[in-house]
Structures are given as C-alpha cells and as structure tokens.
Amino acid sequence: xxxxxxxxxxxxxxxxxxxxxxxxxxxxxxxxxxxxxxxxxxxxxxxxxxxxxxxxxxxxxxxxxxxxxxxxxxxxxxxxxxxxxxxxxxxxxxxxxxxxxxxxxxxxxxxxxxxxxxxxxxxxxxxxxxxxxxxxxxxxxxxxxxxxxxxxxxxxxxxxxxxxxxxxxxxxxxxxxxxxxxxxxxxxxxxxxxxxxxxxxxxxxxxxxxxxxxxxxxxxxxxxxxxxxxxxxxxxxxxxxxxxxxxxxxxxxxxxxxxxxxxxxxxxxxxxxxxxxxxxxxxxxxxxxxxxxxxxxxxxxxxxxxxxxxxxxxxxxxxxxxxxxxxxxxxxxxxxxxxxxxxxxxxxxxxxxxxxxxxxxxxxxxxxxxxxxxxxxxxxxxxxxxxxxxxxxxxxxxxxxxxx
Amino acid sequence: xxxxxxxxxxxxxxxxxxxxxxxxxxxxxxxxxxxxxxxxxxxxxxxxxxxxxxxxxxxxxxxxxxxxxxxxxxxxxxxxxxxxxxxxxxxxxxxxxxxxxxxxxxxxxxxxxxxxxxxxxxxxxxxxxxxxxxxxxxxxxxxxxxxxxxxxxxxxxxxxxxxxxxxxxxxxxxxxxxxxxxxxxxxxxxxxxxxxxxxxxxxxxxxxxxxxxxx
Numbered sequence: 318x319x320x321x322x323x324x325x326x327x328x329x330x331x332x333x334x335x336x337x338x339x340x341x342x343x344x345x346x347x348x349x350x351x352x353x354x355x356x357x358x359x360x361x362x363x364x365x366x367x368x369x370x371x372x373x374x375x376x377x378x379x380x381x382x383x384x385x386x387x388x389x390x391x392x393x394x395x396x397x398x399x400x401x402x403x404x405x406x407x408x409x410x411x412x413x414x415x416x417x418x419x420x421x422x423x424x425x426x427x428x429x430x431x432x433x434x435x436x437x438x439x440x441x442x443x444x445x446x447x448x449x450x451x452x453x454x455x456x457x458x459x460x461x462x463x464x465x466x467x468x469x470x471x472x473x474x475x476x477x478x479x480x481x482x483x484x485x486x487x488x489x490x491x492x493x494x495x496x497x498x499x500x501x502x503x504x505x506x507x508x509x510x511x512x513x514x515x516x517x518x519x520x521x522x523x524x525x526x527x528x529x530x531x532x533x534x535x536x537x538x539x540x541x542x543x544x545x546x547x548x549x550x551x552x553x554x555x556x557x558x559x560x561x562x563x564x565x566x567x568x569x570x571x572x573x574x575x576x577x578x579x580x581x582x583x584x585x586x587x588x589x590x591x592x593x594x595x596x597x598x599x600x601x602x603x604x605x606x607x608x609x610x611x612x613x614x615x616x617x618x619x620x621x622x623x624x625x626x627x628x629x630x631x632x633x634x635x636x637x638x639x640x641x642x643x644x645x646x647x648x649x650x651x652x653x654x655x656x657x658x659x660x661x662x663x664x665x666x667x668x669x670x671x672x673x674x675x676x677x678x679x680x681x682x683x684x685x686x687x688x689x690x691x692x693x694x695x696x697x698x699x700x701x702x703x704x705x706x707x708x709x710x711x712x713x714x715x716x717x718x719x720x721x
Numbered sequence: 722x723x724x725x726x727x728x729x730x731x732x733x734x735x736x737x738x739x740x741x742x743x744x745x746x747x748x749x750x751x752x753x754x755x756x757x758x759x760x761x762x763x764x765x766x767x768x769x770x771x772x773x774x775x776x777x778x779x780x781x782x783x784x785x786x787x788x789x790x791x792x793x794x795x796x797x798x799x800x801x802x803x804x805x806x807x808x809x810x811x812x813x814x815x816x817x818x819x820x821x822x823x824x825x826x827x828x829x830x831x832x833x834x835x836x837x838x839x840x841x842x843x844x845x846x847x848x849x850x851x852x853x854x855x856x857x858x859x860x861x862x863x864x865x866x867x868x869x870x871x872x873x874x875x876x877x878x879x880x881x882x883x884x885x886x887x888x889x890x891x892x893x894x895x896x897x898x899x900x901x902x903x904x905x906x907x908x909x910x911x912x913x914x915x916x917x918x919x920x921x922x923x924x925x926x927x928x929x930x931x932x933x934x935x936x
Contacts, residue, residue, distance in 0.1 A: 351812050372809070409802045455789050539846075556777075571915070572910055575903070580846070607904055639904075643836060660815065664830045666830065686814065716812050
C-alpha cells in the first residue's frame, strides 16, 4: 500500500511540476502506463500464480526555456493476487538531469539513475556528472548507494558504488577511456576495478575495439576483449573476437581464496545483407574452460521481410562440448495490419546436460496488439511450454497501455 | 634510471594527446534519427564502425558503457533496464515471463531452467551482468531435497550430500572435484553462498593462498 501511495505521490508531484509555468514557459509531460495481468507457473511455489503489475514512466522535460533541465522517472508496482504476498515494487529510476551547462561543458544527473563505466556500472541513488568538450577529452564521475533489484522488489542495503573515467574522443570514431570503480558492502571495500576501453576505425572498412578490466583486489584480469570488424563490401561484415573472463568475488567472500580457471573464447562471424529484405548471419565460437575442457558453438540465422510489415526471423544453434550439448532452433514472425499487430514464434531445444539430464524444451507463443488511438492500446500474449517439468504449462499476459 | 624511461613515455603521450586534440571533432547529434529504421543507419554508417544492430551483444555493452555514449539521443534508460532488470513498460510481445513472474529478455530461449546449466557456460560472466549471485542461491536454496541434485563434481559418489560423507574417496574423484571447482566456482556459490561447506574439509585463514596453488 505504501508503495502505491509513493508512486501516486510521485506521479502527482511530476504532473504538478509539469503544469507549473516557469518564467512563462510550460514544461512538457509524457507519460507511459501499462497495466498488466500476468499468469504463470511458479517454480518455487509449484502452482499457478497470477499477478497484477502497474508500470509507469513519466518524463517531465523542458523545465527551462533551453530544454536543458528534465526529470525522468520509471517504476513498477506488482501484486500477486493468488497468494497473500505483499505488494512489491521497483523504482527503476527517478532523476533530475541538467545537460549542456557551463557553455556545453557539463552534464549532471541527480537521483536514482543508471551509471556506467568499463570498471563498474549499475543503478545508484546518487549523482553522475560529465565534464565534456575539453577539446577531445572528457571526465565523468559518479557515486552513491547501489540499488539492487531482485524478486520484483528492491533488495540490499549498505552497498555503495563510485567511479570515474577519463576519455578521449577523436576522429575516425576513435574512443579511448580509462576508468576506475569500486563497490562497498556494509562499509567494507568489496570490489575495485580499473578498466580500459578503446575503439577505432582507421579506415572505413576496418574497425577494432577492446576492453581490459583488472580486479585490483584479486590482483587479476577480470575481462579481456579484443575484436576486429572488416566490411569488404557494403553489405558484408566479418567479425572476429577474443574474449577472456575470470570470475571474481567480493573481497570478504570465502570464494576469493580459491584459484579459478579462465574462460576463453575465440569467435568469428559473418553478417550479409543479401538485399535490404533478406539478411543472413553465421557464427562459430570455440570456448575453452581450462584443463582440456572446451566446447564448439555454431549459429546460423536468417531475417526476412518479403513484403512490407511482414517479418520472419529464424536461427539454429548447435553446441557440443563441456557442460553439455544443445541443438535448437528459434523462429518467429510478425505482421502489422494498420492499427493491429500479430506475432508468433517457436523455440525448440534438444539438450543433454553433462552427467545430469537430457530432454527437450519447447515454447510456442503468440501475441497481438491493437492501438485504438494515440492514447490507448491493448496487448496480449499467450505461451505454451512443454519441458521436463511441465508437459502442458500455459502462461501469458494481457495489458492496457496508455501513452500520453 | 627510472626517470630516463618515464620521461620519454610522458612526452610521447603528451604529443599524442596534443595531436589528437588538434583533430578534435564534433559528435553528431542522433536525436533527429531517433525513429529511423536500422537499415537507414547505413546511409552514414556504411563501413565497419557501427553496423547491424549496434554491434551485437558484446559490442553494444562497450558502446553503452562508454562515458561519452549518445544512447540517450534515441533511448531512455528504461530501454536498457527492461532487459537488464526485468521490465516491460513498452510491452514487447517477444518477451517471455520467467517462472517467478518476471519479464525476461529474449536471449532466454525455450525453457531457460532446462538449459541454463549449458547456456550459462557460454561466457559465464555474462549472467552476472544482470543477476546478482544471490539470484542463483535464493532459487537453489528453495529446491526441494537439493542433496539429490545431479551436479558434476559431486556425481562421482552419487549426490551432493554423500560426496562430503565419503570425502576420503579416491584421488581421482577428489581431483575431479577440484577441477570442477576451478571451472565453476560461481556455480558452487549458487548453492553454498557462504561457502561454509568448504571449511568442513578445507582449513582457511585470512590472507591464506593455499588454494591458489593446491587447487
């Protein structure tokens, strides 16, 4: 109940702000609401559950004449109606943004907002600032309480996150960035990373990008990524990547004592647009898990739009090696008819887990939407699942959507 | 001696930055292209810089986490969070619902519970970009009779409970257990979040590095 009141007060406050004339200038308000009824098979409760969820996204923009000051908010409240579970909610973000201050040299965000860098990223209750256009250089900094979401609600407390980066944007779409970030759990330093990102396109047909992320507490590389892209023809893209990652743990975790193996992957892919209506892709990845364990993954896909408003998307994946084997395809199609749209798809996977279970997992789904006018629309989706746990499980949702 | 090496490096870096600064360019504002189709992007991005759908899974992460990214020219933060934090305000029909009632991104194919032990191995760290470790442990903790789960590394002796009862088992089985732990330590944490089960056999002390070499 408290959450509903909070969301209502937030909406009213934002509506009030939007309707206030500021120096004879009225702010603009846009609101997106989706009221959804969901039904699904709850694996933990081992019974069917029904939820009602209310999404609300509110943007109050152009608070000042120049349009530099804006407020953005997005949240969800959900209630399980088939149990006595409490109302749950997530406030994904609520922040005030001021852009291009100080002669286009400063961007600022304050409140609950998503922050990012190569070293750490996540949602915080705090602030983010970017000092930009210092020639090709820029600096960002952020810090605040880390916000974690789990089980339809917000969880955790006593966590903090901060970080900073220095970057250089140069011609040839060159970007180089060095960043630092840390996370605290209950006032103890749990994570500390240094990151380096780069991307450059020295000639139009060639691009390379990469990331190095170093865990200074564990004293090891957490991530290495290097990629190259080659576009010998306008509609053909060849890509190769080297990836190496290693699990890292909080400084106070017992698991930080243990040695771990690296995960390594070398992959190559091809994307080709036969015409603007038919696109084809092919990918192969060789995965290494340490101590002679490896796997091969093959992926092939086709996207087609034979007539306007009708699209098809299909892919097949084959994996064998460490951890198990998988062979499966995905297919979906969509058609837009004036104010209506229909979509449907199938997922089929034949799998064998190492030393464990084998079987098939099948998902058949269909959905439709109808937009009555600019303001109101209806959407519904139904899904039928057949797998080792359920031979006949149905789930889906219906939604009333409002865009103002 | 050290200064003799560092000074040229600093000088070179300074020259590099000054040269680059002289070539500084203005980034294109993409707000006017917000509603363009991806195909139309090729009118300008017709080389290898950014093509396709923002470069695919790994590359889009680099683009999005870049300090000076221009994602907000076209996308709101909800666009990111609806995949990474389970939401669906824009009501995508392609997104399925998890078996705990959350909206899932389309990367979670067929029945993800059936295949997650396999798919999670295709770059294990990718799971932790959206899920906290407790996401695994909270679900695994609620599994009825977890001692009967068939986990590689435990299965040499039948099940998880029995493994520890017969820990004096053969050297080969113990070695398999160690190998699996090294490859899948975050999976161990999924069922044993506090790791106390490790200390029933292994003695750890703060700062000790015993397992760094012994395992």
